[in-house]
Amino acid sequence: MSGSNIKNVDDQSLKSYIRETKEKIVSLINKYSDINNKKIEFTENTKELKDKAFQLKKIYKYAEWVNRKIEMNDSVQERISTIPKRGEIWTCELGQNIGSEENKVRPVIIVQNNTGNEKGPTTIIVPISNRPKKIKVHIQLRDSDYKLVEGEAQKVTGTILCEQIKVVSKARLGRHIATLDQNFMNLLDNKLKNSLDL
Numbered sequence: 001m002s003g004s005n006i007k008n009v010d011d012q013s014l015k016s017y018i019r020e021t022k023e024k025i026v027s028l029i030n031k032y033s034d035i036n037n038k039k040i041e042f043t044e045n046t047k048e049l050k051d052k053a054f055q056l057k058k059i060y061k062y063a064e065w066v067n068r069k070i071e072m073n074d075s076v077q078e079r080i081s082t083i084p085k086r087g088e089i090w091t092c093e094l095g096q097n098i099g100s101e102e103n104k105v106r107p108v109i110i111v112q113n114n115t116g117n118e119k120g121p122t123t124i125i126v127p128i129s130n131r132p133k134k135i136k137v138h139i140q141l142r143d144s145d146y147k148l149v150e151g152e153a154q155k156v157t158g159t160i161l162c163e164q165i166k167v168v169s170k171a172r173l174g175r176h177i178a179t180l181d182q183n184f185m186n187l188l189d190n191k192l193k194n195s196l197d198l
Contacts, residue, residue: 084110093174137162
């Protein structure tokens with residue numbers, strides 16, 4: 001039942017939907033718990049202490065992210081009033097993801113147009129990573145490419161991953177830390193076009 005359908009159903013159907021959905025949530029939580037318990041049990045059998053610690057840390061971070069995501073979603077209406085601008089660098093809570101996707105709080109560049117940034121609840125970003133430049137669509141960020149927001153002392157360093165274009169809720173954004181200069185934005189736009197084969 002979608003959000004629009006909920007508005008158009010009678011009380012009895014709503015009660016049934018609420019009861020069934022609660023049961024599904026409990027089932028999913030139990031499944032999530034079982035998966036983690038199996039991972040923990042598997043980890044306990046690992047002989048190398050470093051491997052054991054690493055695996056447990058990863059499980060903990062995923063569990064922590066689920067709770068953080070629920071908290072963020074509860075305050076989403078307050079948080080999406082943020083209006084970033086194209087070419088700005090913001091901190092962004094990327095959470096815990098899969099494989100080579102960027103994780104945790106990272107600096108990101110806003111690449112969505114300003115109309116979308118002003119009117120929509122989401123924006124489009126590319127992450128800045130600590131990993132070294134590896135492929136043609138990566139860009140190494142230099143001090144001369146941006147201007148820090150007044151009061152920001154920490155320089156932004158790293159590699160811009162133009163292949164990891166991502167739509168995020170504006171609720172994930174933290175603070176505006178810098179703004180890129182126009183020459184660098186022109187370079188970034190060309191790399192994005194290459195990444196998308198435009």
